[in-house]
Amino acid sequence: MEIIHNPKELQQRALELRAEGKTIGLVPTMGYFHRGHLSLMDEARKRADVLITSLFVNPTQFGPSEDLENYPYDLDRDAALASEHGVDILFAPKKDDMYHGNHCTWVTVPDLTEILCGKSRPVHFRGVATIVTKLFMLAQPNVAVFGQKDWQQLAVIKRMVRDLDIPVEVVGHPVVREESGLAMSSRNVYLKDEERQQAPMIRKGLLKLRQEVENNISDCDTLKENLRNFYRTEIPLGTIDYIEIVHPDDITPLVKIEGPALCAVAVQIGSARLIDNILV
Structure with missing residues (x-):
């Protein structure tokens, strides 16, 4: 090389x-x-x-x-x-x-x-x-x-x-993940032990949102609020930067899921700003 x-x-x-x-x-x-x-x-x-x-x-x-x-x-x-x-x-x-x-x-x-x-x-x-x-x-x-x-x-x-x-x-x-489900990132090295235990909840919350969509919840405000509450409970060390549901191609916000949609999130945990997303 x-x-x-x-x-x-x-x-x-x-x-x-x-x-x-x-x-x-x-x-x-x-x-x-x-x-x-x-x-x-x-x-x-x-x-x-x-x-x-x-x-x-x-x-x-x-x-x-x-x-x-x-x-x-x-x-x-x-x-x-x-x-x-x-x-x-x-x-x-x-x-x-x-x-x-x-x-x-x-x-x-x-x-x-x-x-x-x-x-x-x-x-x-x-x-x-x-x-x-x-x-x-x-x-x-x-x-x-x-x-x-x-x-x-x-x-x-x-x-x-x-x-x-x-x-x-x-x-x-496609995203490559740690065994816990946490998306791999160079910034993961910033996480302390307790923060690393909570960080996989970012992915688990997105999977929960996808299940809600499959259960016919399509209102984006409802889905985002449910995810926000999940993160507040499961990631107490984290601060939510954003939770958004957008069109996958042009990144415009959606009001209702009626076709392909991307839920994207960013959460600050300690000194690590972690992002993840899921297609629904």
Whole structure:
């Protein structure tokens, strides 16, 4: 496996690979790999001749009071795991190489980013859309794989690719979970013992909501209030950021479930902000 730090070097390498007729798969990450990340690499490995994984803790998607400085990072550990999962090129740039001192160009997808995580993290998706666009320009992928745990992010990237005619296939990959049902996240390392015991209730509450829908409860306000009460009881250490039921594609809020719907939640437990979702 080759490790590249310089963006222009990666771009030149990718252009050469495309000229040779190779297909490129990309898995963008912020590192500290867990089984969720590795499953994305495995999926991309099946779809391309060359697999590139990026490892970059992107500062522009963090707000001023968020956990940028504490976000876990271990390049040697991650490089070993990436190599084991068939990564050909690990791209690990430095901040100053990805953003010039007078950087002022941003990519925004406003219609899909005004609620859910975008409401409490107003700069987040601007940073996500911008860095993913840059990675697409540098890695020149034919296909890019993203996790469905970050469903809103996936919807934003799909819309961005459609609207800007970016020639890459965006693939969503199912959530990978711990044995307890907790969605895997690099931020899970922040959880203390008692917090980790309560965190799986996020998923159990979503499963309860799905059962209510199957029992013909379709009013979204009722479903959200029931879930809110469940979390207040079962996750006393947690603070609910949001509980929303939206259309899966355009992330618009729903009043009543009459077709495909996504229930998405964010709960702060200690210093870990955890997100999850379920299709109903």
